[in-house]
Amino acid sequence: MATVPALEKPPAALAETPAEQPKKGFRKYWHLYAAISPFYLLFLAFGLIPVGFSFYVSLHRWDGLGSMEWAGLSQYQYLLSDSDFWSSVGNTILIWALATFPMIFLAMVTAVMLNSAVRFKNVYRLAYFLPNVTSVVAIAIVFGSVFSTNFGLVNALLQAVGLDQVAWLNTPWGIKIAIATLMTWQWTGYNAIIFLAGLQTVPSELYEAARMDGAGPVQTFFRVTLPLMRPVLLFVLVISTVTGLQSFSEPQVLLQNTANESTFSGGPGHAGRTMVLYFFQQTFDNNDFGYGAAVAWGVFLVVILFSIINWRLVRRRGED
Amino acid sequence: MRLSRRGLLRAGLAGTAATALGGLASGCAVPTGSTGRHMVLWYWDGGLGDTVLEKAKARYDRSVDLQAIKIGGYYRSKLITTMAGRAHIPDIAGLKGEDMASYLPNADQFVDLRTLGADKYRSQYLPWKWDQGIADDGTMVGFPIDCGPVAHFYQRAVFQKAGLPYEPADVSSELNTWEKFFGAGERLKKRIPGTYLLSDVNAVFENVVLQGSKRYVDKDRHFIGDQEHVRTAWDLAVEAKRRGIVSDLVTGTPDQLSAVQDGKLPSQLGASWATNDIKSGVPKTKGRWRVADMPVRPSNNGGSFLSITKACREPERAFAIITWLLDTENQAQGFVDAGLFPSTPASYGLKQLREPDPFFGGQVTMDVFGPAAQKIAVAYNSPFDVALGQPIKDEIKNVGVLGKDPKKAWSDAMSKCRRIAEHLGVSY
Numbered sequence: 001m002a003t004v005p006a007l008e009k010p011p012a013a014l015a016e017t018p019a020e021q022p023k024k025g026f027r028k029y030w031h032l033y034a035a036i037s038p039f040y041l042l043f044l045a046f047g048l049i050p051v052g053f054s055f056y057v058s059l060h061r062w063d064g065l066g067s068m069e070w071a072g073l074s075q076y077q078y079l080l081s082d083s084d085f086w087s088s089v090g091n092t093i094l095i096w097a098l099a100t101f102p103m104i105f106l107a108m109v110t111a112v113m114l115n116s117a118v119r120f121k122n123v124y125r126l127a128y129f130l131p132n133v134t135s136v137v138a139i140a141i142v143f144g145s146v147f148s149t150n151f152g153l154v155n156a157l158l159q160a161v162g163l164d165q166v167a168w169l170n171t172p173w174g175i176k177i178a179i180a181t182l183m184t185w186q187w188t189g190y191n192a193i194i195f196l197a198g199l200q201t202v203p204s205e206l207y208e209a210a211r212m213d214g215a216g217p218v219q220t221f222f223r224v225t226l227p228l229m230r231p232v233l234l235f236v237l238v239i240s241t242v243t244g245l246q247s248f249s250e251p252q253v254l255l256q257n258t259a260n261e262s263t264f265s266g267g268p269g270h271a272g273r274t275m276v277l278y279f280f281q282q283t284f285d286n287n288d289f290g291y292g293a294a295v296a297w298g299v300f301l302v303v304i305l306f307s308i309i310n311w312r313l314v315r316r317r318g319e320d
Numbered sequence: 321m322r323l324s325r326r327g328l329l330r331a332g333l334a335g336t337a338a339t340a341l342g343g344l345a346s347g348c349a350v351p352t353g354s355t356g357r358h359m360v361l362w363y364w365d366g367g368l369g370d371t372v373l374e375k376a377k378a379r380y381d382r383s384v385d386l387q388a389i390k391i392g393g394y395y396r397s398k399l400i401t402t403m404a405g406r407a408h409i410p411d412i413a414g415l416k417g418e419d420m421a422s423y424l425p426n427a428d429q430f431v432d433l434r435t436l437g438a439d440k441y442r443s444q445y446l447p448w449k450w451d452q453g454i455a456d457d458g459t460m461v462g463f464p465i466d467c468g469p470v471a472h473f474y475q476r477a478v479f480q481k482a483g484l485p486y487e488p489a490d491v492s493s494e495l496n497t498w499e500k501f502f503g504a505g506e507r508l509k510k511r512i513p514g515t516y517l518l519s520d521v522n523a524v525f526e527n528v529v530l531q532g533s534k535r536y537v538d539k540d541r542h543f544i545g546d547q548e549h550v551r552t553a554w555d556l557a558v559e560a561k562r563r564g565i566v567s568d569l570v571t572g573t574p575d576q577l578s579a580v581q582d583g584k585l586p587s588q589l590g591a592s593w594a595t596n597d598i599k600s601g602v603p604k605t606k607g608r609w610r611v612a613d614m615p616v617r618p619s620n621n622g623g624s625f626l627s628i629t630k631a632c633r634e635p636e637r638a639f640a641i642i643t644w645l646l647d648t649e650n651q652a653q654g655f656v657d658a659g660l661f662p663s664t665p666a667s668y669g670l671k672q673l674r675e676p677d678p679f680f681g682g683q684v685t686m687d688v689f690g691p692a693a694q695k696i697a698v699a700y701n702s703p704f705d706v707a708l709g710q711p712i713k714d715e716i717k718n719v720g721v722l723g724k725d726p727k728k729a730w731s732d733a734m735s736k737c738r739r740i741a742e743h744l745g746v747s748y
Contacts, residue, residue, distance in 0.1 A: 061745075063426070063703070064397075064400045064401075064404060065400050065403055065404055065423070065429060066425060078743050081739075082739075084736075144573065144574065145574050148573055148574045148575045149569070149573075150575045150579075151574055151575065151578055167568065169570060169573065170568060170570060170721055170722075172722075256572075265714060268570075268718060268722050269718055269721075269722055270714065281710075283397075284394060284396070285706055286707040286710075287400075287422045287703065287706075288707065288744070291743070
């Protein structure tokens, strides 16, 4: 209690001498600013300045080495009319949707199962989390074999149940499904752990009350668990959107060819060319850094747009 | 509590300041390039022979500290960013052949090797290779490391079984046109069902383009990808597809490798460095392969250069190191170390290069690659070739893999090229 008046006093002093205060405040608290400065300095050097620079580059024509040439908004103008960019946006969204919705469903199921598991809880958690900390490149190489036409595991399974082989990495839909499967596999465990954390915050009294009112397990899940999980669901959706819309390594490694060919082309028909892959191709294959930067800003806007949509969707449902 | 918190703050602050100062200090110590004592060389895995570099380090140890750094990942982007950042630029930088066209417009970032007396060495190197290292304004940027003459790799037993010529000399002389080559493919497929002569149509398209002296954009920044030389390559690739001699496999995938191993893909048009890819990709095929001339005339695929950057403080010394690293003797060693095909014709006669290769059934592959390397056409490579060649390569791939209508694919490729050309300021 003794600290309360002490806290109240400074605002009063502030009101009395407003002109003197800012200087004094900084002098008084400079060591606090200094203490939190490392993050901001690093963010400035590796976050803000590069972001600003990429915008500056996007207003120029630049091959990455020579002198820059002012281009105004022409890179953005070309971006709007570039059918390759829009098709890469389409690819990304399709792959994202194919990956995210099954992933969220599976993660939720996994989380509920983990939550009720009695034995080896930590072993399961570790096992589900492991794919997420495995290198994407390694996973993509393994998935390349899993989805290969003649000797892949997937086609072996298809044939075992009497279906035809599918040339997964050679057909537009096959490519998208293969990439989406890879992403689903990688992220299900991670999100399951987050859901699990969410599940554990649901007070057990609510479950007890639901049971007393005669609700079955399914009803309990949809009426009690899911509504309370909405913030967690939102978090998972936003994170999946931000990472899923920036997928790069997955298609790049999965569809890369011999050393001599472009590794950013995204396979036959560019079916696996995502936005970030297109940005890389423009920047590093074509040496068109100006346009590459414009593409990167295009990617940024699409990601922002989707995050807002997600946020609105989940929040509105929460308000109803 | 308060005291210790303050102490903590002070410690944190001191730490931050020390880091910042340390960063500044180290930034100042090596601003660009290096001091005279250090000589930093950038290359990539397999870009130079390891034995040669070891020897160079020992040889120049008294005058410089030669630090050869193997750069992993996407080499060009790392070199470009470092040079654009104007700090820690290597003194000597390897430049990959396929990137050469994009470095040449920025020749002012490199030391003109002619000013260091490069012309003296000219006669020892393949003339077409030498010219590739020279920019439009005459600045010599790159000193030749290796080259990649393309030849026809095939599995002898499979060819024999299909009733095709199977000795290297016969394959070279009898499959010397695309027509005869495709004919052999049809015969192969008929005799041994499920067997294809080539993996994909791009093998035909890209090699035909590489055989010629023109690419996609000319010196005057004009798009020429719609002209006869590309059209011919396109038509040949489409014909290969129509006659059914290409597989639907993607190069480098497990499917393709296993088909190669099983003799279902007994043939490929590959550069000299493909020897290593075959040896590591399908080691079980040892002894089955032979090498012959490719149809019509040899082409070149790949091969790199060494350059001296403007950041180098001692260009003369760097140049002495480069010319030693890449002399006739060491180029032969580079071939032994890393399969780098020498750009010095005098190396071809040396003993190390004339070893019979058991992987090729004891064939002396130099008999094919050596003469091929000397018959390559001089071509102009534009910095816009990558951007304007890609749509055409993509569309021919769609024809080959997805079965797209060739007419539609060609017009799609051309309209895409027109759009990109306009964007890049290339006249169409």
